[in-house]
Amino acid sequence: MRKGVEGAGDRLPSKRSSGHGARSDRLRPPVSPFGAKPRTLRVAVLAAALAAVTIAAGCGGGDDEGTTAATTTGGGGGGGSQTVEMTEYEFVPNDLKAAEGDTITADNKGKLEHNLTIEEAPDAEKESKQLAATSDVQAGSSADLTVNVDPGKHSIVCTIAGHRELGMIGTIDVK
Ligand SMILES: [Cu+2]
Numbered sequence: 001m002r003k004g005v006e007g008a009g010d011r012l013p014s015k016r017s018s019g020h021g022a023r024s025d026r027l028r029p030p031v032s033p034f035g036a037k038p039r040t041l042r043v044a045v046l047a048a049a050l051a052a053v054t055i056a057a058g059c060g061g062g063d064d065e066g067t068t069a070a071t072t073t074g075g076g077g078g079g080g081s082q083t084v085e086m087t088e089y090e091f092v093p094n095d096l097k098a099a100e101g102d103t104i105t106a107d108n109k110g111k112l113e114h115n116l117t118i119e120e121a122p123d124a125e126k127e128s129k130q131l132a133a134t135s136d137v138q139a140g141s142s143a144d145l146t147v148n149v150d151p152g153k154h155s156i157v158c159t160i161a162g163h164r165e166l167g168m169i170g171t172i173d174v175k
Helices: 002-027 031-036 038-076
Strands: 081-087 090-092 095-098 103-108 117-119 130-133 142-146 152-157 169-174
Touching: 081 095, 130 142
Parallel strands: 081 103, 095 169
Antiparallel strands: 081 090, 103 142, 117 130, 117 152, 152 169
16 A cells, blocks of 8 residues: 555656656756755765865864974074073083074073174184174173074184183084
8 A cells, every 4th residue: 555655656746847857857967866855965965064074173183283393394494592501611501503594592691791602613712713693791691693604513602801711612513
């Protein structure tokens, strides 16, 4: 009985849609199958919506990783920074490594005035051409130095009278 009823039910709409769809079949063939199974269509739309949400969530995670990577790249691209402490009469650390364009902060933790000067020759005990320098920094203050020098091994020194001889020297390896 049910089969017969369903069969009759199927025929009636299909007759209507066939007369109705005679025009639309030419224009949009997929409309008839979707119209015949509305549940399938809803499921498909729901699945598509879920997929879109999943993709959006994935993109959000990717953006976070991208930000982290960009920060790391900036640090390695010559925009790095480091701090050197100055006391009587030494730099800590005194064996620096830097990239061109890096910033060095010379922090005076001592009781006297000091400066951080980069000289061209690697032997800091002998005075050589000055390549870059902070101003003289008061005790308790700090000053920045940009490493705008050619790559290679150079020296660092405090040029205040007598400080070189007292051991306020070091090296800097510029990449
Ligand atoms: Cu000094």
